[in-house]
Amino acid sequence: ADMEKVSFAYPTNISLSNAPTLMAVGMGYFKEAGLDVSINFFQGSAVMLPQIAQKHVTFGWITPDPLVVSLQPKRDPLPVKMFYNGIYLSPFEIVVPADSPLQSLKDLKGKKIGVGAMSWGNVLVTETMLKDLGYTQQKDYTLVPVGVGPTAFRALQDGSIDALNLFDTFHTQMENRGAKLRRLPFEKKYRELFSSGLIAHNDTLKERPDLVVAFGKAATKGVIACNANPVACVKNFWKLYPNTKPAQGTEQEKLDDAVKVLQVRLKTMIPPEGLKEMGYYTEEAWKHYAELLHAGGQLPTADVPVQTLYTNDFVKSINDFDADAVVAAAKSKE
Amino acid sequence: MQEIMKTILYPALTALALIAAWIASIEVFNVPNYLVPEPGAVLHALKVGYIDGQYWPHFFFTLKSAVIGYVMGCGLAIVIGTMVAESRTFERFLYPYIVALQSTPKIAIAPLILVWFGFGIESKVVMVALMSFFPMFINTMVGIRQTNASMLNLMQVFSASRTHIFFNVKLPAAAGHIFAGLQISVVLGLIGAVVSEFVSSTQGLGYMIQAASVNMDVATMFACLLSLVAIGLSGTQLIRYLHRKLVFWDETHNAMGQTE
Amino acid sequence: MQEIMKTILYPALTALALIAAWIASIEVFNVPNYLVPEPGAVLHALKVGYIDGQYWPHFFFTLKSAVIGYVMGCGLAIVIGTMVAESRTFERFLYPYIVALQSTPKIAIAPLILVWFGFGIESKVVMVALMSFFPMFINTMVGIRQTNASMLNLMQVFSASRTHIFFNVKLPAAAGHIFAGLQISVVLGLIGAVVSEFVSSTQGLGYMIQAASVNMDVATMFACLLSLVAIGLSGTQLIRYLHRKLVFWDETHNAMGQTE
Amino acid sequence: MAAILDGENLSAATQSIDPGPVPSSPAASTPLLEADALSVVYKTSNGPITAMQDVSLRLGSSDFVSVVGPSGCGKSTLIKVFSGLLKPTKGSVRLGGTSVDQPRGDVGIVFQQPTLLPWKNVLDNVLVPVRALGMDVPAYKKKAMDLLRLVGLEKYASHYPNELSGGMQQRVGIARGLIHDPSLLLMDEPFSALDTMTRDHMSIELQRIWMATRKSALFITHSIPEAVFLSDRILVMSAHPGTIVREISVNLPRPRTVETLAAPEFNELCAELRALFSQLVQFN
Amino acid sequence: MAAILDGENLSAATQSIDPGPVPSSPAASTPLLEADALSVVYKTSNGPITAMQDVSLRLGSSDFVSVVGPSGCGKSTLIKVFSGLLKPTKGSVRLGGTSVDQPRGDVGIVFQQPTLLPWKNVLDNVLVPVRALGMDVPAYKKKAMDLLRLVGLEKYASHYPNELSGGMQQRVGIARGLIHDPSLLLMDEPFSALDTMTRDHMSIELQRIWMATRKSALFITHSIPEAVFLSDRILVMSAHPGTIVREISVNLPRPRTVETLAAPEFNELCAELRALFSQLVQFN
Numbered sequence A: 001a002d003m004e005k006v007s008f009a010y011p012t013n014i015s016l017s018n019a020p021t022l023m024a025v026g027m028g029y030f031k032e033a034g035l036d037v038s039i040n041f042f043q044g045s046a047v048m049l050p051q052i053a054q055k056h057v058t059f060g061w062i063t064p065d066p067l068v069v070s071l072q073p074k075r076d077p078l079p080v081k082m083f084y085n086g087i088y089l090s091p092f093e094i095v096v097p098a099d100s101p102l103q104s105l106k107d108l109k110g111k112k113i114g115v116g117a118m119s120w121g122n123v124l125v126t127e128t129m130l131k132d133l134g135y136t137q138q139k140d141y142t143l144v145p146v147g148v149g150p151t152a153f154r155a156l157q158d159g160s161i162d163a164l165n166l167f168d169t170f171h172t173q174m175e176n177r178g179a180k181l182r183r184l185p186f187e188k189k190y191r192e193l194f195s196s197g198l199i200a201h202n203d204t205l206k207e208r209p210d211l212v213v214a215f216g217k218a219a220t221k222g223v224i225a226c227n228a229n230p231v232a233c234v235k236n237f238w239k240l241y242p243n244t245k246p247a248q249g250t251e252q253e254k255l256d257d258a259v260k261v262l263q264v265r266l267k268t269m270i271p272p273e274g275l276k277e278m279g280y281y282t283e284e285a286w287k288h289y290a291e292l293l294h295a296g297g298q299l300p301t302a303d304v305p306v307q308t309l310y311t312n313d314f315v316k317s318i319n320d321f322d323a324d325a326v327v328a329a330a331k332s333k334e
Numbered sequence B, C: 001m002q003e004i005m006k007t008i009l010y011p012a013l014t015a016l017a018l019i020a021a022w023i024a025s026i027e028v029f030n031v032p033n034y035l036v037p038e039p040g041a042v043l044h045a046l047k048v049g050y051i052d053g054q055y056w057p058h059f060f061f062t063l064k065s066a067v068i069g070y071v072m073g074c075g076l077a078i079v080i081g082t083m084v085a086e087s088r089t090f091e092r093f094l095y096p097y098i099v100a101l102q103s104t105p106k107i108a109i110a111p112l113i114l115v116w117f118g119f120g121i122e123s124k125v126v127m128v129a130l131m132s133f134f135p136m137f138i139n140t141m142v143g144i145r146q147t148n149a150s151m152l153n154l155m156q157v158f159s160a161s162r163t164h165i166f167f168n169v170k171l172p173a174a175a176g177h178i179f180a181g182l183q184i185s186v187v188l189g190l191i192g193a194v195v196s197e198f199v200s201s202t203q204g205l206g207y208m209i210q211a212a213s214v215n216m217d218v219a220t221m222f223a224c225l226l227s228l229v230a231i232g233l234s235g236t237q238l239i240r241y242l243h244r245k246l247v248f249w250d251e252t253h254n255a256m257g258q259t260e
Numbered sequence D, E: 001m002a003a004i005l006d007g008e009n010l011s012a013a014t015q016s017i018d019p020g021p022v023p024s025s026p027a028a029s030t031p032l033l034e035a036d037a038l039s040v041v042y043k044t045s046n047g048p049i050t051a052m053q054d055v056s057l058r059l060g061s062s063d064f065v066s067v068v069g070p071s072g073c074g075k076s077t078l079i080k081v082f083s084g085l086l087k088p089t090k091g092s093v094r095l096g097g098t099s100v101d102q103p104r105g106d107v108g109i110v111f112q113q114p115t116l117l118p119w120k121n122v123l124d125n126v127l128v129p130v131r132a133l134g135m136d137v138p139a140y141k142k143k144a145m146d147l148l149r150l151v152g153l154e155k156y157a158s159h160y161p162n163e164l165s166g167g168m169q170q171r172v173g174i175a176r177g178l179i180h181d182p183s184l185l186l187m188d189e190p191f192s193a194l195d196t197m198t199r200d201h202m203s204i205e206l207q208r209i210w211m212a213t214r215k216s217a218l219f220i221t222h223s224i225p226e227a228v229f230l231s232d233r234i235l236v237m238s239a240h241p242g243t244i245v246r247e248i249s250v251n252l253p254r255p256r257t258v259e260t261l262a263a264p265e266f267n268e269l270c271a272e273l274r275a276l277f278s279q280l281v282q283f284n
């Protein structure tokens, strides 16, 4: 009866990538946990982070790079921590048209690579990755900001760029629209770069561990349920956000396309260790992140106290539920 | 009557021509439908949106923040524009900061606005007010400065108070400028509402556009853009109508007098 | 002389007051520096940027697209504004579409602009032109419509050509409106440049702000915002100066005549 | 020069009048301007106002016709219609044989208000018709300076209108009306803001210019002696409705001089007009 | 009513003049307005123009003083200075004992141009001073209508200025100048756009009003008989530099009527002024 009001925010606009976590709404997991969750969307983590730092937003979904970069001398530390690893594998890919002669990252010498915007976090990673091959930006290759969606698609098709470096889900969407794409292989260490996870204010983590666990648990159940029944997950998402349902195409086409996109995302959300270990961070991964950002010139030193940025304290309690029951419930959902 | 016919008929003709060009560009130039949707798809989106009713809450959310912010922004702009026009001291102290504030892209200061005003409708209203402010401010200032000197002298001879002069001479004399400002601000305020919804919102036409664009759903994007256009057009038409009705003395209209 | 002193001194005073308030808010209210940077950090960023020279290419890139786009947008606005003011037919056919185009948030049509004009400076110029256009358009239109009827009649009696009337009567009569529009468009054009750099660019102050904002580097953000403000202020001051010089007959200035 | 045309002391001044060369014989008056049954009804905020009713008028190609009448009787309206700026509600106007539907370049005009362009200096204001009609500007510059000398403003050629007094502005307007030798000259109370002496001087100069060029002129005035002195014919208008109640021919020989003013016919005409006039203006 | 004050036929009209009640005795002329050694130099695009030089003037609290002088001699400038709208370059003005640095409410003014507010109808334009001074509007509405009747515009009370003829606009300006019983009335050629008959009527009405209220009045005109008819004193100004060259007292008994106009003193004064005037205006 007495539900606790909790606000949860994404630093991007709503898209199918958010569907797994939001399956918790459709399955009623938040409600079960006594949480009345309002969901907000912000344009960029720079807009969202201050909201969490001011406790206007309780929980957020965020990539680690702004946090790592904030660990600079003379900067006030942000009073926030990530407490749940949401995406284990890097969602970024470099794609080329299927009939392109380019086969590996090596072939990108002298080519134009499209990125969403120069300010995107993955640009650093891409630069570092190509640096490993001895290539430097401007000299050996050029990055072209092309935006997402139609413009990026168009740029790749008309040859203004040779390769495109965006999120996996964007690429899948293009394929749904008829594009024939091929993904260039990444080195394992780049592929295994973690990405977004849950974040909260230090005070919340200290004073309301119960709330943190309750929220994390419900969200985790949502991901598991979605993984068990992607079709129901898509339908749940469309029910929550009817405007995200495409206007063009038949019902079945829309559903098929959406499920394809969703499965791409789910692949990055399920940890290699299996469903019981959802949300763990390793210190190496964080260190690796700092090294990358240092190599890319964003951090003056790679030797930063990354352990202040995250905590694994809650993961055990969060995973303390019956995953099989969740899978079963999801499978029986329409 | 004929006048009304023309005001409706001509734009309708152009609209038809545009739609024909739209269809032709898709058919002839093979513009892909992830870039420009087919008119049918947009129509369908509009139907789903407004007949089945899914867009209405978004439409009203945007309308509400736009209207409140517009009224606040324009009101403030008239007051401050008048102050700056009336006093060299105010001008020196305020003018550079107003230009400074306005030269800063609002998107860049959005985080501050969100922190101060929250991410509810308040921050959208503030953004609309900020956007509507500047054209009104400049036009009010220039308009008031241009008031015919003889009329001001007339009032000064009678020691009329500043307020009296403002309402009886300066405001009507600046009416042309003010209405021009009001028209510009309609459009800018609307953009302010949409942009602030881009930055953070779970409602509104701006949010719909952003969400649709992420999902590559161009038909919905176009449907929402058309809704915005409808609001913008109604707003400017309303201002133009008020302009004609209220500023009846406007010289050009009475030129040499109209004969029957 | 004294006038110049005042024009410099007063804003400088306010600026000092603002900086004091800035420092105080950080010290007293403990505003964290990920939200508002310390003045020292901004100064440092400015030094690195402009003395060591790292910002200059960005500064000039933004300036260049802003200036080119501004000139194009305002020029076009004066031409089309005049056409619409002069002809009811043009008005009927064009006016609604101009308002429609302008009511659409530019960010929403940015993808189309990018597709048509590429990712280089062209698309930024187009965006600036689109943003500068509207205030100029409306102000030109309203200004020309308000031209004193007796002056027009005078010219008509001599069968002056439309062009002649335009350059000799309408343009000078609308000068107040036009300069107000030019001032507004400076600021809007600048925002257009920055926003288009947000959307897609590898250069410019907008790109710098965006990049800094991702890294939560507020000092750099503020330094770039200050650079924008500098451009905006110089632009509007230039326009105001031209206004005073060119529109010397402006009634208020000559009020009852000035005595020595 | 003495006050002649305010008629207060008609014999006072006899010196220094040069009405210009006397033309060999007045040209036959072929109709230049024909107005038939003109009516003008203005739309106003308080319903229609009939400014003019059933006015017919014929002006030969070298006629000088004056119009007198009480304030608000429709004199300015007549000028607006003849210049093509206002379409009459009824009736038609023909100028040089073709119908006047819109303004035409061959008309010179002096408005009741000076109507100067504030962004042009005095000389350029006088040259406005020359530039508007695409005529040769340098050639007319000297004439403009001569006209400015005539109206006593040669020293003000490079001043701007808002630096002039009311009477000076009106004089600039007069110079502008005369600059381009139009075949028809319409003047709406051109001398109203001038002092007696300047006014007399201007009347005599106007007669000299008119006799030299023999163009058609329609002259609106509030001064009866001025009308009699200058005109071939005088039209008297009444108000409510504005219509021509009387047409009086002035058959005094030209050039008229101060002697003319002392002539009994002159004074009889003035007296006749004054009597007529006093019936037209009623105050309660 | 006949043409009286254009002086053309001074014995023509004897009927229907009602100069109002005769006051028992004229109030003693205590100085209301004192101007000392006024000079006005305008800044212009072509260097300074000396519009007025060393003008001194004293106006009693119930004086009627006229100013005559050629166009551009500085008459309007004088009015601007007295009303406080223009600061003189040199010299000082005192009104009712205190220095005039800025406009003050106790002055009524009729500008040379009508200067009506286009967004107010005729009645509201007449009421402008009443509203500006915060006086009781309903109480003055009747007076405004009376004044409009006086100037022959009662039917136009709810029309807007751009629907009036030039002379009608000027008459609205006159009514507005009289509405609020100021202690000083400044009038700049108020009758210039009016026809002879209306002008005469207005002169006589003005005298009646002035005699009933006995306020100070400064009246600028181009008509010599008008000045003589209305004034206690007449100031004659010359141009370049604008300064007072002569002050003439008019000692004709009040109320002045058409008989006054026939009086030899009246005509002598007019002749004297005219002679003076003809020396002031020079044309080459």
Ligand SMILES: Nc1ncnc2c1ncn2[C@@H]1O[C@H](COP(=O)(O)OP(=O)(O)OP(=O)(O)O)[C@@H](O)[C@H]1O
Pocket (backbone or CB within 6 Å): B254, B255, B256, B257, B258, D042, D043, D044, D049, D050, D051, D069, D070, D071, D072, D073, D074, D075, D076, D077, D078, D112, D242, E162, E163, E164, E165, E166, E167, E168, E193
């Ligand atoms: N633009 C207009 N709109 C409406 N009514 C008008 C307009 N101009 C003039 N009138 C009306 O038409 C009538 C005649 O006006 P007009 O200006 O022709 O008079 P006029 O003879 O020139 O008078 P004056 O000697 O005072 O200049 C007046 O009653 C006036 O109210």
Ligand SMILES: Nc1ncnc2c1ncn2[C@@H]1O[C@H](COP(=O)(O)OP(=O)(O)OP(=O)(O)O)[C@@H](O)[C@H]1O
Pocket (backbone or CB within 6 Å): C254, C255, C256, C257, C258, D162, D163, D164, D165, D166, D167, D168, D193, E042, E043, E044, E049, E050, E051, E070, E071, E072, E073, E074, E075, E076, E077, E078, E112, E242
């Ligand atoms: N605002 C002004 N700026 C500059 N010079 C001016 C201004 N007003 C008047 N003057 C000059 O001052 C002189 C006197 O002008 P003023 O208007 O006082 O003359 P006036 O006697 O009223 O003439 P009129 O009878 O023609 O109205 C003129 O030479 C004029 O050029």
Ligand SMILES: [Mg+2]
Pocket (backbone or CB within 6 Å): D075, D076, D077, D112, D188, E165, E166, E167
């Ligand atoms: Mg008239």
Ligand SMILES: [Mg+2]
Pocket (backbone or CB within 6 Å): D165, D166, D167, E075, E076, E077, E112, E188
């Ligand atoms: Mg004057």
